[in-house]
Amino acid sequence: MSGLCQGRVVVVTGAGRGIGRAHALAFAAEGAQIVVNDVGVALDGSATGDGPAAQVVAEIEALGGKAVADTSDVADWAGAKTLIDTALENFGRLDVLVNNAGFVRDRMLVNLAEDEWDAVVRVHLKGHFAPLRHAAGHWRGEAKAGRTPSARVINTSSGAGLLGSVGQGNYSAAKAGIAGLTVVAAAELARYGVTVNAIAPAARTRMTEGVFAEAMARPVEGFDAMAPENVSPLVVWLGSEESAEVTGRVFEVEGGKVSLAQAWRHGPEADKGDRWAPAELGPVIKELLERAPEPEPVYGAS
Structure with missing residues (x-):
């Protein structure tokens, strides 16, 4: 390995399995x-009783x-502070924060329950904000003490x-x-020597086993395109000092x-230069749509 992140201290959330585990091992290798x-926790957020963080620590030490290991709830304010501490x-x-933790509770909107909405937004969005804030x-x-860091945040969008x-x-x-939080944080934290970027990965994890089942069954010439380890090299590079000029970006x-x-x-x-009347706007919107490119299709839309 190149030692690209030699001596840097990296926090990876959700690092007990899948992509997060791959990130932790890749950073350690550098x-x-x-x-x-x-x-x-299990995929639905329920307690499992096992200790995947400790298992990954043992792998790294071996x-x-x-x-x-840290078992803090990153979406809990005090837990997020404990993680940084x-x-x-x-x-x-602390040099690098990789926000990766999350789970899914998939439903069509007409069946989505309030607690399923709250749980997913909490662990993903607040679970990114709280560690980032601390x-x-x-x-x-x-930075204010004259020790401006060369710090990195890598968020996980989709x-x-x-x-x-x-x-x-x-x-x-x-x-x-x-993704929105990423660009705001990049703009606000640049003065303190911090870059903030995000990734939108596609890989095999507990959350995506059903989505990528067909691709998982058809590796290309021995290359497992859905392996979580494929995502980590980009994250490691973004966490290195080499990436100092890159911030506010989202990489797929x-x-x-x-x-x-x-x-x-x-x-x-x-621009009319004055207030529009509602009845005027039909042909205006039609003309704007004709001049604009078609939006990318929503995943799963027929």
Whole structure:
């Protein structure tokens, strides 16, 4: 390995399994010290009683790396602070926060219950904001003390958040919120030496086993395009000091493909120079739509 993140201290949330575990192992292989966070719940958010964070720590230590486990609930304000404090108390610094934790409770909107909405938005959106807020407070303090960091935040959005996904209104809304949070945080935290980017990964995890079942069954010439490990090299690079000039971006990553997602942009416009009457707007909107490109289709839409 290149030692790209040698000596850097990295927090990875939801790192007990899947993509998060792959991130933790990849950072450790590049010389980073890792806080492996995972509360240890089932796919639906219920308690399981096992300790996946400790298992990943053991894997890292067996390979000669340094890591500690943390089982804080990242969507709990005090728990998120404990997570950041764990990095500072064990390693004396914090360089990278990878927000990855989440689960799904998929339903069509007409069947989606309030608690299913609240749970998914809480763990994904608040579970990104709360650790980010506590990490940002630490980094701002460092910058004000004359120790400006070279810090990195990598958030986890989704194609569902960028384009929408039928049957995942709660998940899509939360992941879209993460993309929005990413660009705001990038703008606000640049002065403190912090970059903030997001990824929208496609890989095999507990959440996507059904979605990618066909692709999982057809590896291409021995290359498992859906392996979680395919996502981590980009995350490791974004967490390195090399990525200092990249911030406020969302990258899609799948298999060996990396692409830059295009955010909402100002499009065609019509300006009357005065207030429109409702009856005037029909032909105006029609003309704007004719000048605009067709939107990308929502995942799962017929």
